[in-house]
Amino acid sequence: MIHYYYSDGINEFGPFNLNELKEKALRPDFKIRTENKSFVATASSIAELDVLFKKPAAAVQNVTFQKQTNLRPATQKSSSDKLLIASLIIWFTTMLLNAIVSAVFSYSYSSNNQYIIMGVINLISAVLPLLIALSIQDRTLKVIGIIISVILMIRFIFGAVQLMTFSF
Known part of the structure; x- marks a missing residue:
């Protein structure tokens, strides 16, 4: 199992597996590294972590609804x-x-x-x-x-x- 470490630019957090990362408030611009490696990539550029940044269908519908309600009647x-x-x-x-x-x-x-x-x-x-x-x-x-x-x-x-x- 791969363990990830992430940095918000100030502090480093980890190790976390993929399921544990899902529970964190990880942003796409955070730097990510695996064990024994330096920070080389942002979270959004790692394919395995794409699932962390995809919004569920219900959230997309809510965003669409909010945009429609902000329109002038x-x-x-x-x-x-x-x-x-x-x-x-x-x-x-x-x-x-x-x-x-x-x-x-x-x-x-x-x-x-x-x-x-x-x-x-x-x-x-x-x-x-x-x-x-x-x-x-x-x-x-x-x-x-x-x-x-x-x-x-x-x-x-x-x-x-x-x-x-x-x-x-």
């Missing part, structure tokens, strides 16, 4: 996509409404109603930066996006109020 991705689509729809609608209001009032006399209607439409579109920021997946970038979107929203609201109060 499809519902989170779906809600992010919905926020982006909602942002695009609101943006398109507000631009279309602004164009319609401008066209309608350009053929008639210019009235204060045009500016009030356009101001309300611009107030609705002020929510767009926040919807886009909320659709960001990365937590740190989402916080930065929300801060920037709040600043943009304040600016858009200020501009819409100016438009409605004719103070431009």
Whole structure:
């Protein structure tokens, strides 16, 4: 029977037979030697010791399961996509409404109603930066996006109020 000695780089342990080595917390990078020989190989390079480093099938399944549970749920991705689509729809609608209001009032006399209607439409579109920021997946970038979107929203609201109060 072959007896093995192993070293963790500081201490030497042994002698152990193959069955006893299975009970030890042997790492593949430990140096291994047999009786009366110097440390010449790492544990992972000795064919007889391969059985020490193979994971059982149950452990492999658990690793696979853990990887699957760390994935983002499809519902989170779906809600992010919905926020982006909602942002695009609101943006398109507000631009279309602004164009319609401008066209309608350009053929008639210019009235204060045009500016009030356009101001309300611009107030609705002020929510767009926040919807886009909320659709960001990365937590740190989402916080930065929300801060920037709040600043943009304040600016858009200020501009819409100016438009409605004719103070431009």
